[in-house]
Structure formats: structure tokens, C-alpha cells
Amino acid sequence: MTVRNRRRAPHATGTKRRNPRAERDINRSPSAMTGGTGPTGRRRYDPRAARGQMADSGRRRLDRSGRGQTVVSMGSAATTQSAAEPRPIVIDQPAFYILAVPDCADGRPSSQDRDILGAARTLADAGNGGAVVALDFGGRAALGPLGADRVIDTSSVGDDYTPETRMACVIAAIDLLAPAHVVFPDAGINGGDLARRVAAERNQPLATHCQRVAGDQVISRVDGTKSEVYCTPPLLIAVDAESAEPVAGAPREGRIIEFETPEVDTGIRDLGPVPVDPASIPLAEADFILAAGNGVRDWETFHELSRALGASEGASRVVCDAGDMPRDRQVGASGTIVNPRCYVAVGISGAPQHLQGITDVENVVAIDVKANTPMQKRADLGVVGDASTIMKALLRRLEAKHEAA
Amino acid sequence: MKPLEIIVLVSIGRHPVSGRERRAVNDARALAVARSLTDRSHIKVVHAGDPDSPVLAEYLGIGADCIEVLPVPAGCDVMPGLAHEIDKRKPDVVLTASQAERGRASGLLPYALAKRAGLSLTPGVSSIDTTHDGDFRIHQALPGGQRRALAATPPLLATVDATATTVPPFVYARSRRGEIRTLEPPAEMPALDELDIRPARRRPKRINVGSGNQSAAERLRAAAGAQSAGGQQIEAADPEKAAEAIIDFLRDKKVLRPASEQ
């Protein structure tokens, strides 16, 4: 066998010999060469130290967003900046106003509220020098960091359902500021209702179900979900969920504007919430779910606990297959996709098909004998222990509280 | 007490998958709510549009005795005609869906009607009851399956959505027996302005990519929707402690009312 094209050793041709190791060491950053010296006397390279320089998380990674770059180069600078509050942007003499009307349904801005403040910001910046004015029905909600240059405090309207009073507030704000656009979240009986009330009252066009908002164009969905209408932004704009981006970057000042809440006599009075049997709430709508998996044996305690907590019951597929729970209670890919405020999983391992059903859930509690199940990893609060014992302890506590009160 | 006079406004819907014309589900629910309030003879079902549509018979099949049709050609605004009809008949309640299933489907019609005819409007109604003093007691559907009670004075326009009562079953014989009556065309039928309508584009769902300081594994998990909460874990040697931690967690997230309120 002959090997052709074999390179001849460099020294044989008289050229200088290269030392590739030495060359590599020169290219390496000196601080990574902290691994001491090896048996041959050569300085050793410490890969972990090198990695530590790459990112704060200490892991090499491919980040195409470009954001990682700042982390790498500014390392310590970034941390000092976040420690000091970034200075808010101030617009003293706005060229025009954009009014945003977030729902702030339970006193704080929802994700859709953040989005519509972002949409209002887009409209204000597109016209050069516009200011976003937010109507704050929730009160005390910090709307400056969400992009509001000015805030009108209308929290005196209260938490009761008073759509006519809210409409009067929006109309009064329109009269006060003559905004170029008014942006609402198109959300059911809150923002969606308010936007349509204002549109009917003022006989103004309203772009409903907007999918995109830009300075020169809004895209509004019509015909169910089949078609879209492209138009120049009208005075009133109602934006669908997840159709705009929340404001990123420096906060705004959120200066309070003096405003007098108008008095209205309304035809509708709020009589307060109606107690609803949690068992009758469809799983997809439920606000609080106690779900059982294969780890639950003690069904009586489970049902008693769900009653005591006032939670709707859910189940994993195994449980439904076994007939311990009805099929309409199954959570997951082939069951119901749920979105409660809190999900308590008892004896559920957290198979991907089950986790797919709870992707949007904010607060998850897991009770399981094992500590390393996917559900435990997903949980905000994981409890390792026997389901039956813990359920009984919970019941005892809830009952004790009842008697004490 | 005088029986309630109710007008139910119905439209032509569209099946979300097959695209075929059908009864609009929420209009059918509005009819069911009306049936729960008063006798059938006091319910007027009104449609503005094509009197020859075969879909109208479906409303007969689910409990309407007669459907009155205001002949309004496509491309014209139905609002003035319907408002005039409401003015003329002075109903106690007008019921309709919160939004149509096809056409502009902006959900603005009930508001324009309520303004023009001087009705108070309540959206998202799941059920209505009458009280002895002539007011209505309304249950309004809130997110999370909750309900809120409202009191409203007539005349009232209530919109109904998917949370209202179930639709009564379709009875074929009824759909054949009922009557479809064409009314005089309304005096006012302004043409709707032309819109630049295009087929909807699918927009990607927004995914939570998170900040640049996450590991690839975390970003993948965030994109797949199962963000790691990085939560706290307790080994429950003592079940009482575990129970307390859970209850504190639930109170903190406001799903359980604090002990003082219970």
C-alpha cells in the first residue's frame, strides 16, 4: 500500500517548525489559563473558567437574538445598570395624545392590557412626539413602566360592574384630550363592551378584533376568523389578545393628569358575585382545579377536599380510563386544555400529554411521592409525600379554620 | 302581571369547519333564554336579510313559532330597519347574540340598536329572571366560570354568548310547521361602505422566548410552553407542615380566601 501526497516533515525541508499548542495558547484569553501547570510543565487550560467568561449562566450557547451579546460583553456593567432604576423617558410637550383604556380587571393590568399599551405606544411613536395617556380603572397600577406617559386615575369608579360610568369616563377623557386614537383591549364584557359603547355613543367607526396595529394601518378581523380588513387607523381601535407587543425598554413617566370622574345614573346595578358550584363549571373555564392522577387511591378524601377548597375537579387520562372520574374531567392533549389561576396536581407524574393541557397555567402545585417527576419540576410548589396523608392534613386544616372563624 | 314581550334577533351563521350556512349558535341560545322567560306567543323572532334563506327554518325547529323577516338586500345596513321595528313594537327585552358568525361580525349592532332605541344594554348574559317589582335579575358570565348578578330596568337589550343555556334540540316537524312571514321592507337601508377585505392570514402564535440570559434548554421549554417554574419543593416528613405550605400558597395566589374572611 502506498500513501501518496504525504507531507514531508517540515524540518526536513528546512522551514521552521511550528508549535501548534503554543499558538493555541496565545490565542486563548490569559484568564482562562488558570488551570495550573501540567506534568510536562506546560500551562493548562481550564475549560470551565473559559466558559465562565462566555455568559453569566456559565453555559456556552448559540443565541441568535443578539441580546446575549450584551450579556457577554458588559457582564458586570449590565448588573450595575439594573441595580440603579433606569431613568424614565419624559415627554413634556406632546404633539398629540393616544388614549389607552386597559381593563385592569382585578386591579392589575393583564397581559392583554400590556399589549394594548404597547399598541398605543406604537401609534404614539409613529406620529412623532405623541404621548400615551392611560385610563387607570384599577388604580395604583404602575402603568408608567408599561408605556404610559400620562395616567388618568379613574379608580374612583370602583370594582363594581358599571359599564355606563366607565363609558362616561372614556368620553370625558376624549373630550379633554382630543386624542388621535383610543385603544381598547377587545376582551368580552370588559374592554370589548366599553369600546362598542363608546363607538355607539359617539357614532364613530371602531376597528374591532385588530390583529396588527401600526401608525398607518390596522388589520381588523371580520367574518368570524375568515377574512381581514386593512384600513387606516380609525379613532377607536379594539385590539385582540396577543396581537401587539408590550413595551420593552425604558419606562415612561406616568404623570397623573387631573380628571374629574363624571357622575352617571345607570340602568344596571351590580348585585355582586353569585356562588357557583365548582363541579358545574366546565373544566376549560375553571379558575381553580384540583386534579387527580394515578397516585390517588382515596377518592372520598379527594372529593371532600375539592369541595372544601371550592375547586373544580380534573383528572389524568389513566384515572379517566379506569373509570374513577368522568371523561369530561380529563386534562391534557386528548382531554381539555385548561387555564385556571391555580392547578393542584395530586399523584400525577406529568406526562407530556398531560403537561400540554396546562401549558398556560400560572401557578402549579404538585403532590407526589416522588421528588423528580416532570410535574414536580413544572410545579411552583412541589410537595413530596403520600397523597392521602397530605389531603387529609389539608382537610383537617381547612375544617379547623372553619370552626375557628 | 302582564307577560313580557320579547324580540329575538336572529342571523344566518356558518359552521366553523364545513363553512355551510346554519343557525347561529348564540342566536339559538338567545331564543332559548327568551323561552325561559315568557310564553312562546309573546316571543317575536326577527331576521333582517333574505326571506328565502333555508336556514330560517332551523330556528322554527328549535322553538320559534314564526319568523318575521325584514327584507334587506346584502350590502345594506340592517340597523335602521331593526331599530324602527323595535321602536314600533316596544318590547320589554331584546335578545341577540353578542356577535354574528359571518359578515362583519364586529358585534357593534346591539350597541347601535340600544343607543338608537334607548335600551339599556347588558352583555354576556347567561340567564335572566324577572322580579316582582318589574326589574330583571340577570346573571352575567365572567371569565373562570364565575357569575355575577345584576339588576336592570326594562326596556333591556341583552346579548348572549356561549355561556348561556344550552340550545334546545332541533325538531324537524316543528321546522316544517312554523311560519316565515316577510315584512314591509324598511324605509331606511343605507348601503354599507366598501371595505378592503382579504382572506385572513394565519398569524403565528406568540411564543415566550424570554430574555437572552437563559440556557437553550430553558428557551426550548419556554417555546414549548412548559416553562420551568423554578419553584420551591418541600419534602413532607410532616404532612401538617406540607398542608400549611399549600394553604399559604393558595392564599397568596388569592385562590383561597384568607382565613379571616371565611
Ligand SMILES: Cc1cc2nc3c(=O)[nH]c(=O)nc-3n(C[C@H](O)[C@H](O)[C@H](O)COP(=O)(O)OP(=O)(O)OC[C@H]3O[C@@H](n4cnc5c(N)ncnc54)[C@H](O)[C@@H]3O)c2cc1C
Ligand atoms: C396519544 C396519547 C394521548 C394522551 N393524552 C393524555 C391526556 O390528554 N391527558 C393525560 O392526563 N394523559 C394522556 N395520555 C397518557 C399519558 O401519557 C400518561 O400515561 C398519563 O398522563 C399518566 O397519568 P398519571 O400521571 O395519572 O399516572 P402515572 O404516570 O402512573 O403517575 C402516577 C404518579 O403518582 C405518584 N404516586 C403513586 N402513589 C402515590 C401516592 N400514594 N401518593 C402520591 N403520589 C403517588 C407516582 O409517583 C406517579 O408520579 C395520553 C397518552 C397517549 C399515548
